[in-house]
Amino acid sequence: xxxxxxxxxxxxxxxxxxxxxxxxxxxxxxxxxxxxxxxxxxxxxxxxxxxxxxxxxxxxxxxxxxxxxxxxxxxxxxxxxxxxxxxxxxxxxxxxxxxxxxxxxxxxxxxxxxxxxxxxxxxxxxxxxxxxxxxxxxxxxxxxxxxxxxxxxxxxxxxxxxxxxxxxxxxxxxxxxxxxxxxxxxxxxxxxxxxxxxxxxxxxxxxxxxxxxxxxxxxxxxxxxxxxxxxxxxxxxxxxxxxxxxxxxxxxxxxxxxxxxxxxxxxxxxxxxxxxxxxxxxxxxxxxxxxxxxxxxxxxxxxxxxx
Numbered sequence: 001x002x003x004x005x006x007x008x009x010x011x012x013x014x015x016x017x018x019x020x021x022x023x024x025x026x027x028x029x030x031x032x033x034x035x036x037x038x039x040x041x042x043x044x045x046x047x048x049x050x051x052x053x054x055x056x057x058x059x060x061x062x063x064x065x066x067x068x069x070x071x072x073x074x075x076x077x078x079x080x081x082x083x084x085x086x087x088x089x090x091x092x093x094x095x096x097x098x099x100x101x102x103x104x105x106x107x108x109x110x111x112x113x114x115x116x117x118x119x120x121x122x123x124x125x126x127x128x129x130x131x132x133x134x135x136x137x138x139x140x141x142x143x144x145x146x147x148x149x150x151x152x153x154x155x156x157x158x159x160x161x162x163x164x165x166x167x168x169x170x171x172x173x174x175x176x177x178x179x180x181x182x183x184x185x186x187x188x189x190x191x192x193x194x195x196x197x198x199x200x201x202x203x204x205x206x207x208x209x210x211x212x213x214x215x216x217x218x219x220x221x222x223x224x225x226x227x228x229x230x231x232x233x234x235x236x237x238x239x240x241x242x243x244x245x246x247x248x249x250x251x252x253x254x255x256x257x258x259x260x261x262x263x264x265x266x267x268x269x270x271x272x273x274x275x276x277x278x279x280x281x282x283x284x285x286x287x288x289x290x291x292x293x294x295x296x297x298x299x300x301x302x303x304x305x306x307x
Contacts, residue, residue, distance in 0.1 A: 001271045003303040004035035005295055006076060006234060006281040009060065010053040015288045016060060020068045022292045032299065035072035035104070036064065039283055040079055042115045050114065058091050065099035074104030076200065076279070077181035081110035081121055081129060085136035086166060089143040093172035101173035104198065105140065108181040109133035130187050135161045137195040140178060147171040179232070183211055189218035198230040200279075202254045205269035208233050212274040233270065234279040237263065239297065260301035267306045 005023050007016065023033050040057035043050050057075050064073050073095075078088060088105075096103045109129045110116075116123040124132070135158040142154040147168040156163040177197035182188040192199045192215055201211060208231075216226050238244040238257030245257030256266045270278055280298050285291045 001267060001275060001306050002034040002277040003299070003306075004037060004072070004232075004277055004279045005033050006037045006039070006279050006283055008283050008286055008291070009038050009041070009055045009057065011055070011286060011288070012053075013055075013060070013063065015286075016055070017063070017067060019288050019291050020064050022288075023295055024068050024071045033071055033295075034277060035074060035102075035279075036068070037074050037076040037106070037279055038064075040075050040077060040082070041112060042082075042119055045112050045114060050118075058088075058095070061103070062091075062095050062098060065095050065103060070102075072102045072104055073099060074179065075106040077106035077108040077179065079110035079112070080107060080133045080136045081116065081123065082119075085139040085161060086143065086163060088136075089140050089168060092140075092176065093144075093147070093168045093170065096172040096176045097170055099173075101175050103173070104177050104179050106179040106181060106198075106200065107133075107136070107140070132160050134187075134191060135159065137178070137180075137191060139163060141195055143168050144172055144176055144178075148174050177230075179230075185211070185214050189215045190222075192229070193218040193222035193224060196229060198232060200232045200234075202235060203233045204235055204249065204254050204256065205266065205273045205275075207254065208270065208275055209273035216274075230276050231274055232277040232279055233275050234281045237280060237298070239263070260297075263302050264305045267302060271306070 007019055020036055023036055038057050038060055041054060043054055044052050061073055061075060092105045113123055139156055139161055142156060143166060146152060146154040153165045153167045154163050155165060178195060179198035179200055180192050180196040181200045183201040199215060219226055219229060236248055236253060236255040240259060242258040245255040248255035256263060267278060282291055282294060
């Protein structure tokens, strides 16, 4: 199993760069972070007034691509409703080039209503957002693939989006992967099976095992090998406090906790359920020293001990 770190998006650039640089250089035994991730939101999902600091995901990732070496970087995940997918494809191609292939385009259908209202973005209902997301996936994959398969241009005519002889030039790195974040059991497995290189959801091991059974069946129906999809997940981690994890799980937020050996055992359960990569989330930690300490502890006491 591999491990990555989910960094806070509300840090000033100097602090974000410091935390990312520390993480990229952190090594514990045979293990290290495979990647660094940032969320894509314009504001917190809390009651008004809501004016906390919040960075713009693609801008921050571009800066990380240029300044932090060796690790993958990715969006977890871009809300499709925030930007036109063809513009996102151009941005992703540029970041992929800057990062020399280390960038992962993580995308989702969008869900946070308050930021749509605050920033004047059309929210739509769930079926609409899913339809728009399906079209966006067609836009992203057709632009990416046409840049390397000899066509050079892509055309598309959908309900919401349209391309007319559009191209990505400069080209993205040939290995630019698309990650889909989602856990719905009706439409999302089909979208993942058709368009995704990687798949992500919040989960505990038992939840992941059940979801993976459904998504693997969709892969088989699409004619894909199960191993062609990289599976990632995350949960809130409470060192030395299993009770907090239990309480948060009861509220519907996936969480794990306990002593370091117990968390190592939980990682084994994730691996047995089919997880390829666990993403350690620290999106609410704003003190860089604490962020570094927690990340280092996870690497040394958990990641380094997981086969």
